[in-house]
Amino acid sequence: xxxxxxxxxxxxxxxxxxxxxxxxxxxxxxxxxxxxxxNDPFYIPDWSNDIxxxxxxxxxxxxxxxxxEKRFAHRYYDEIGLGIDFTARDVQTELKKKGLPWEKAxxxxxxxxxxxxxxxxxxxxxxxxxKFHLDINGNTVQExxxxxxxxxxDELISHISKYVMLKIGDLIYTGTPANVGPVKIGDxxxxxxxxxxxFDFQVK
Ligand code: MG
Numbered sequence: 001x002x003x004x005x006x007x008x009x010x011x012x013x014x015x016x017x018x019x020x021x022x023x024x025x026x027x028x029x030x031x032x033x034x035x036x037x038x039n040d041p042f043y044i045p046d047w048s049n050d051i052x053x054x055x056x057x058x059x060x061x062x063x064x065x066x067x068x069e070k071r072f073a074h075r076y077y078d079e080i081g082l083g084i085d086f087t088a089r090d091v092q093t094e095l096k097k098k099g100l101p102w103e104k105a106x107x108x109x110x111x112x113x114x115x116x117x118x119x120x121x122x123x124x125x126x127x128x129x130x131k132f133h134l135d136i137n138g139n140t141v142q143e144x145x146x147x148x149x150x151x152x153x154d155e156l157i158s159h160i161s162k163y164v165m166l167k168i169g170d171l172i173y174t175g176t177p178a179n180v181g182p183v184k185i186g187d188x189x190x191x192x193x194x195x196x197x198x199f200d201f202q203v204k
Contacts, residue, residue, distance in 0.1 A: 001169045003030040003112050004160055005056075005085050009149050009175025016178050025151045025159045028102055030085075034112040039201045042110060044185060048088035053183050054176035055134035055142045055191055058083040059153050060118055061170040068161040073154035076166065079118035082132055082191045082198040085173050086111040087180075112173070115191065115198035124194075127153060135190045136183070144177030 007026035008014040014021050036042060044051055058081040065076050092105035124130050133143035156172055187203040
């Protein structure tokens with residue numbers, strides 16, 4: 001199983017870091033050791049002073065596929081979940097400056113929060129309006145919907161599969177909307193997909 005994450009898939013998020021809006025999807029990967037599930041607490045690593053939350057819709061791949069055409073991409077997933085792509089922003093900023101890969105800032109242990117539940121895509125009236133939000137200590141800090149993604153699920157699956165074969169159980173974290181920010185010890189994070197609470201855990 002692999003985790004593929006999309007960078008800068010919402011215009012407002014690209015702009016908050018003064019980054020160009022991409023012309024094709026940007027992706028990177030996290031290993032399976034990055035998963036954090038079952039509302040387990042997230043421990044801030046001692047090598048970063050700026051861990052950011054990035055709430056993201058997650059697509060679970062249900063068929064093996066390579067070079068998937070966009071028009072067939074909808075056959076490769078049935079379920080949508082919710083996750084957080086925790087990012088060591090201080091480390092990432094240094095790596096970006098040097099033109100180095102992002103793994104240290106993105107792929108570290110427990111950096112990929114994943115909801116226990118996934119929902120059939122058929123319960124959403126259309127892929128263009130799946131709402132989600134992240135609350136910290138009861139206040140909504142990030143809120144968006146899938147219609148604001150620059151590249152939709154089908155485009156992402158088609159693009160990624162040109163380079164990397166997709167397999168059953170692979171997860172695609174589809175990018176974060178604007179208003180990413182730091183988490184601190186003691187914070188309580190709650191993620192919602194539509195009105196359903198998908199996870200609820202503490203930062204320690
Ligand atoms: Mg992200």
